[in-house]
Amino acid sequence: MYAVMNAHITIGEFEFKQVHHVTIERSVDELSDRAVIKLPTSFLVKEMGVGFKSLETDRAIKVGDAVQVQLGYAGILWNTEFTGYVKRIKPGIPVEIESEDAIYLLRKTNVSYEFKSTSLRNILSTIVPADVLQLHDAIPDIQIERFYIREASVAQALQKIKEEFNLNIYVTGDNKLFAGLKQQLNALENVDLNYGINVVDDGLEFRRKEDVRLRIRAVGIAEDNKRIDVEVGDEDGELQTYHYRNIRNKVDLERLAESKLVQNKFDGYRGEITTKLYPYCTRGWAANVINPKYPDQDGRYHIDKTTVEFGNDGATRTIELGAKLSA
Numbered sequence: 031m032y033a034v035m036n037a038h039i040t041i042g043e044f045e046f047k048q049v050h051h052v053t054i055e056r057s058v059d060e061l062s063d064r065a066v067i068k069l070p071t072s073f074l075v076k077e078m079g080v081g082f083k084s085l086e087t088d089r090a091i092k093v094g095d096a097v098q099v100q101l102g103y104a105g106i107l108w109n110t111e112f113t114g115y116v117k118r119i120k121p122g123i124p125v126e127i128e129s130e131d132a133i134y135l136l137r138k139t140n141v142s143y144e145f146k147s148t149s150l151r152n153i154l155s156t157i158v159p160a161d162v163l164q165l166h167d168a169i170p171d172i173q174i175e176r177f178y179i180r181e182a183s184v185a186q187a188l189q190k191i192k193e194e195f196n197l198n199i200y201v202t203g204d205n206k207l208f209a210g211l212k213q214q215l216n217a218l219e220n221v222d223l224n225y226g227i228n229v230v231d232d233g234l235e236f237r238r239k240e241d242v243r244l245r246i247r248a249v250g251i252a253e254d255n256k257r258i259d260v261e262v263g264d265e266d267g268e269l270q271t272y273h274y275r276n277i278r279n280k281v282d283l284e285r286l287a288e289s290k291l292v293q294n295k296f297d298g299y300r301g302e303i304t305t306k307l308y309p310y311c312t313r314g315w316a317a318n319v320i321n322p323k324y325p326d327q328d329g330r331y332h333i334d335k336t337t338v339e340f341g342n343d344g345a346t347r348t349i350e351l352g353a354k355l356s357a
Contacts, residue, residue, distance in 0.1 A: 034104040042095035051341035062133035136184035144178040166208040221311035243267035248287035296354040
């Protein structure tokens with residue numbers, strides 16, 4: 031049914047329908063979404079009074095050009111899989127265009143700030159230009175004792191926040207900046223992944239919660255290097271330790287530790303599952319995994335990452351499952 035594939039790619043003022051290959055990666059664990067587009071070395075454009083003329087791809091496209099990638103099946107389905115900006119151009123056969131989402135724009139502005147006794151939202155609203163990205167309403171009320179950044183881009187500042195406080199930071203589908211816990215947005219969009227209908231391949235493993243013995247320790251490190259820690263999980267479990275700078279509030283630490291525990295300890299599948307382009311889904315959604323052979327193992331999972339591959343040999347969407355969600 032979905033044999034005829036089509037691509038419609040806009041880069042700057044040019045449109046491309048012929049493409050060698052497209053790879054799009056979107057993950058809640060990465061600061062930005064990325065797309066690699068491989069195009070022919072030249073293409074034709076219509077010029078009034080002249081007809082058509084040929085342009086060299088690597089000269090016509092410029093770093094910073096806006097990018098939109100639409101992929102689908104002719105006459106049936108189209109989805110906008112990526113929007114962003116050209117980050118790098120690699121001449122060759124084919125020409126390779128590396129693109130990044132709106133985080134690209136945050137690499138162009140440097141900031142220097144020092145914050146004390148403030149909230150995560152206040153830090154983000156101060157360093158992120160409102161004309162580039164609005165903040166998501168769901169950013170949690172996390173209190174931060176101290177955070178500083180010196181002559182770094184906004185993107186570098188976000189990466190530092192992400193690493194120091196073990197948060198997930200990314201641009202959502204409605205082009206808003208989210209910072210918080212991985213499944214905090216509660217996966218409002220859903221997709222059914224049904225064996226025998228739309229599952230092409232899978233690398234999933236089903237594990238029981240009782241077989242996963244895990245203990246999470248969250249350590250808060252204050253500006254003066256004083257530490258507090260909390261532990262959740264199984265006393266005899268494998269220990270995983272996470273450090274959070276400038277967080278001394280035990281309530282926040284417990285919430286962060288419980289989140290890590292939920293992400294790793296549950297009855298359900300771990301791994302990746304592959305479909306065609308349809309049905310559409312992306313990271314941050316929920317996947318309903320349905321297997322008629324093992325109905326007792328059906329479940330709803332947070333989608334941590336999607337990777338789309340589109341080219342002459344076909345099109346697939348690989349979905350990396352995260353924590354199991356409530357039904």
